[in-house]
Amino acid sequence: MSPSARPVRGSTTGRPIMVLLDLIGQRWTLRILWELQPGPETFRSLQARCGDISPTVLNTRLKALREAGLVDAGDEGYRLTEDGRSLGQHLLALDAWAREWADHRPAPST
Amino acid sequence: MSPSARPVRGSTTGRPIMVLLDLIGQRWTLRILWELQPGPETFRSLQARCGDISPTVLNTRLKALREAGLVDAGDEGYRLTEDGRSLGQHLLALDAWAREWADHRPAPST
DNA sequence: TCATATGCTACGATTTTAGTAGCGTCAATC
DNA sequence: GATTGACGCTACTAAAATCGTAGCATATGA
Numbered sequence: 001m002s003p004s005a006r007p008v009r010g011s012t013t014g015r016p017i018m019v020l021l022d023l024i025g026q027r028w029t030l031r032i033l034w035e036l037q038p039g040p041e042t043f044r045s046l047q048a049r050c051g052d053i054s055p056t057v058l059n060t061r062l063k064a065l066r067e068a069g070l071v072d073a074g075d076e077g078y079r080l081t082e083d084g085r086s087l088g089q090h091l092l093a094l095d096a097w098a099r100e101w102a103d104h105r106p107a108p109s110t
Numbered sequence: 111m112s113p114s115a116r117p118v119r120g121s122t123t124g125r126p127i128m129v130l131l132d133l134i135g136q137r138w139t140l141r142i143l144w145e146l147q148p149g150p151e152t153f154r155s156l157q158a159r160c161g162d163i164s165p166t167v168l169n170t171r172l173k174a175l176r177e178a179g180l181v182d183a184g185d186e187g188y189r190l191t192e193d194g195r196s197l198g199q200h201l202l203a204l205d206a207w208a209r210e211w212a213d214h215r216p217a218p219s220t
Numbered sequence: 221t222c223a224t225a226t227g228c229t230a231c232g233a234t235t236t237t238a239g240t241a242g243c244g245t246c247a248a249t250c
Numbered sequence: 251g252a253t254t255g256a257c258g259c260t261a262c263t264a265a266a267a268t269c270g271t272a273g274c275a276t277a278t279g280a
Contacts, residue, residue: 002131017209021140043227054269059228069215083211094200099127101193105179153258164238
């Protein structure tokens with residue numbers, strides 16, 4: 001099987017940034033990291049947090065994130081590794097960026 | 111038609127970070143921003159830079175990125191807006207992060 | 221034994237992405 | 251003024267990813 005996991009679709013260069021872009025350029029990956037930031041979550045609670053993402057995808061993503069060393073599974077469920085947390089810092093930065101961004105633009109909402 | 115464009119699939123909260131995660135959680139979006147960082151590119155040169163991404167997707171992404179105010183089109187082709195460049199700074203940070211990340215791990219390559 | 225919650229797989233339906241061909245426009249060349 | 255080549259981009263089909271739901275196997279408590 002091993003469908004996605006490592007293929008690095010868009011790039012075969014192996015450049016770390018490309019590997020990363022490939023990983024986080026998949027739906028839910030960043031969201032999962034985001035939801036895991038406050039603390040460990042069980043499979044089902046994580047699923048709920050992500051708006052009832054299908055378990056198929058959640059499991060696929062968790063597998064990839066674990067292989068990437070960003071997430072691991074313990075007694076309390078899934079949680080970020082040290083790497084995961086340091087990447088999470090960047091997500092926090094993006095959160096701040098996004099607020100300003102949403103602030104000063106025509107607001108494409110509705 | 112207007113297929114994707116704005117739907118904000120994973121989240122209907124409207125929270126900026128969710129809108130952003132939804133946008134960049136699509137294949138090629140981040141890659142396009144990345145490739146646009148050095149300077150303006152024409153549609154076709156950008157396509158080439160992205161490993162011959164299909165024009166359908168490229169155009170869809172460019173449309174979304176323009177609506178998001180991250181990219182615009184000028185005489186020299188497509189280029190990052192000011193917002194696009196500031197987001198690009200975060201990509202540079204991620205690049206640095208990714209290098210270290212790739213550095214101290216079992217290397218899932220090959 | 222029964223009820224409940226867990227992590228997770230199966231599988232058909234829907235949506236997205238890929239891949240290729242090609243149109244209409246424009247500028248340079250012949 | 252017909253041809254060539256590059257441009258931005260659309261059309262269309264096939265492949266792949268994602269969704270959505272059902273449900274299994276295990277564990278825990280009542």
